[in-house]
Amino acid sequence: MVEQVSNVTHKYLRPKKTFPNVWCPGCGIGIAMGALIRAIDSLNFNKDDVSVVSGIGCTARIPVYLDFNTLHTTHGRAIAFATGVKLANPKLHVIVISGDGDLLAIGGNHFIHAARRNIDITCILVNNYIYGMTGGQYSPTTPFAKNASTAPYGMIEQSFDPSDLAKSSGATYVARGTVYHASQLSRLISQAISHNGFSFVEVISNCHTQYGRLNREGSAVKMIQWQKEYAVPASAAARMTREELEGKFVTGKLHEVFRPEYVSEYQKIIDKFNEEEEENRQLQES
Amino acid sequence: MAEVETKRKKSFYKENVPLLMQGNEACALGALAAGCRFFAGYPITPSTEIAEILSRLLPRVGGKFIQMEDEIASIAAIIGASIAGAKAMTSTSGPGYSLMQENLGYAYMAEVPCVIVNVMRGGPSTGLPTKVAQGDVMQSKWGTHGDYFPIVIVPSSVKECFDYTVKAFSLSEEYRIPVTVLSDEVLGHMREIVKLPSQEELNIVTVPKPYEPPEWYKHFEITPDFRSPMASFGEGYRFHLTGLTHDEYGFPTASKTEIVRKLEKLRLKTMRHLDELTDVRVEMMDDAHIMIFAYGSTARAARQAIRMARKRRFKVGLIQPRIIWPFPDQIVREYLERVDLVIVPELNQGQIIREVKRLRYRHVKIIGLNRFDGELITPQQILDKLKEERH
Structure with a gap:
């Protein structure tokens, strides 16, 4: 089993220079990366047709290890870069993977507008509730009353629910998974990539080095076990009351609708001009 | 395909006949003539006409236009498009140019060709949106953080707005560098009689594609003249791009030798070609x-x-x-x-x-x-x- 998984993973990794990776031992980001690789493998894409784009942060270091067309951009701007990549070459499967600080704080504006546009990009947000790389500052998803290095007396801001935000901004596919439920996660990611439109997957992960330490949540294992205990599958959640769901989070596919996709709509305009041109040409010839 | 494009272009691109046009219009037509097929922008006076014209004309030649949520996203999108193989441009004015500075630095570092037209207006801050100034000359040289050596063009007539937008694309491709065109409010809105050159008269340079197989390809190869071929996403080369200081393959590096080689390359690729980059x-x-x-x-x-x-x-x-x-x-x-x-x-x-x-x-x-x-x-x-x- 391990051998099988590792065979798939190694097919998509860059052996040259990039390893060892930058993540702390026990970090969930590696699991998220593995899930992404298995999702792409299950879709049988040609490696040349996949582009992975990220911003800045721990999660944003994923692309350098992957043997695709990879783009590590500036802080918060991954989705804006990805928009250009997708429009200029629509045959590419464009996947943005980044963290909660990158996509929702500095990159929040690009996030909601890409969702509103419904451009065919898959956006994976690895949510560890904190800025890991810079040392544990609070992020837009840090829960109320939790500690961070810049919230030494507890977080007094309210937090974003990334999946709710994506849905209300117009994303046409929204799902939530965890790094504990790794095989479900790769299924959700592959569904998201197959979806035509802006698709969003929130991945609940652990940062025991910063968030766990500052909030006394224990080791990586303990934090990942928390995900197992507090995750409620979407099907079960539908039968539960609001009170029963308090403090828990729902996993699985949360939302899927079909609306006109931006790149295809743009192509229709181009095709219309092409047809007109063709008609004119035939008229002139006859 | 090229033939169809040229033919279609003729409906709005009339060669060698006197035309009355604005500087901003000339910039837009210059971009199309140079092969620009992607534009991302955000409305701002006095540059907006460039975006409006290209939103109308780009789909007619198979190109794409997108109005982004701000100027930061605009320059990000053109860099992305350029990496995916389209000649790309944005246009803006003072405040928008300030917002673009960080990603402009990314384009210098990642050696991505693209063109930014800054139609200068009075500043600082919101300043004089509808009035002329030349206050961004030093910003165009020193605007983004770090150590880099930009190419910046300043046209002075409507015809030059056309010619030098074409030239901006050529230089940006040749040196794999973002090129800024500093127009200004008067040039942008002034109308003059212009005769547009035929496609044959234009000297259009496109960065060459690599000839070696993917496993040999170095996206940031340091060649003797510091200009290197460029593959695009989706062509089988699967390279990595980052704003981190990187080696010739594009992978982040902390090696002192590699850092120095990279930064020297950024200097030498313009400063070794001063003869070609002098236009007085x-x-x-x-x-x-x-x-x-x-x-x-x-x-x-x-x-x-x-x-x-x-x-x-x-x-x-x-x-x-x-x-x-x-x-x-x-x-x-x-x-x-x-x-x-x-x-x-x-x-x-x-x-x-x-x-x-x-x-x-x-x-x-x-x-x-x-x-x-x-x-x-x-x-x-x-x-x-x-x-x-x-x-």
Whole structure:
């Protein structure tokens, strides 16, 4: 089993220079990366047709290890870069993977507008509730009353629910998974990539080095076990009351609708001009 | 396909007939003629016409236009599009150009060709949105953080807006560098008669594709002349791009040798080609004792002023750089040795004059003529300044 998984993973990794990776031992980001690789493998894409784009942060270091067309951009701007990549070459499967600080704080504006546009990009947000790389500052998803290095007396801001935000901004596919439920996660990611439109997957992960330490949540294992205990599958959640769901989070596919996709709509305009041109040409010839 | 595109273009691109058009329109048509097939922008006075025109024309030639949520996203999108193989451009003005600075730095670091048209208006901050200024000259050189050597173009007529947008694309491809075109409010909105050249007359450069197989390919190869071929996403080369200091493959590096090699390359790829990157118009300088050093719309007033001054027997000539960065040191130095007075008219409180003073030769007197009330410097003002100096 391990051998099988590792065979798939190694097919998509860059052996040259990039390893060892930058993540702390026990970090969930590696699991998220593995899930992404298995999702792409299950879709049988040609490696040349996949582009992975990220911003800045721990999660944003994923692309350098992957043997695709990879783009590590500036802080918060991954989705804006990805928009250009997708429009200029629509045959590419464009996947943005980044963290909660990158996509929702500095990159929040690009996030909601890409969702509103419904451009065919898959956006994976690895949510560890904190800025890991810079040392544990609070992020837009840090829960109320939790500690961070810049919230030494507890977080007094309210937090974003990334999946709710994506849905209300117009994303046409929204799902939530965890790094504990790794095989479900790769299924959700592959569904998201197959979806035509802006698709969003929130991945609940652990940062025991910063968030766990500052909030006394224990080791990586303990934090990942928390995900197992507090995750409620979407099907079960539908039968539960609001009170029963308090403090828990729902996993699985949360939302899927079909609306006109931006790149295809743009192509229709181009095709219309092409047809007109063709008609004119035939008229002139006859 | 190319044939179809050319044919279709003719409906709005009329060659060799006199056309009345705006500077902004000329920029847009220049971009199309140069092969620009992607534009991302955000509305801002006085550059908006460029976006409006391209939103109408780009889909007709199979290109794409997108209005992004802000200027930061606009430049990000054009960089992304360029990496995916499209010639790409954005246009903006002062505040938007400030917002673009970080990603402009990314394009220098990741060596991504793209063109940014900044139609200058009064600043700082919101300043004078509908009035002319030349306050962004130093920002275009030093705007983003870190150590880099930009190419910046300053046209001075509607025809030059066309020609130098085409040139901006060629230079950006040749050197794999973002190129800024500094237009201004007057140039952007002024209408002049222009004859557009035929496609054959245009000297369009496109960065060559790599010839080696993917496993040999280095996206950031350091070649003897520091210009290297470029593959795009989706062509089988699967390279990595990052704003982190990287090695020749594009992977982040902490090796001292590799850091130095990378940063030196960024300098040398422009500074080793100063001859090709010098574009200066020299007028009536043969016997001149007085030099007017002027650029952009100010150069128009200066051109008129030297004619008026010549009638009054002043031996005066004009040096007008059309590529302002890298600064044309050699040619300016050459003429500084022959004159005893230099006047530098600028629509700011004295920016490019610092560069001229840096090259000062012996006792040459270098004085500025500055206007920053939102109006142009007039030829009479330049003439008056000259008379004042020469009594």
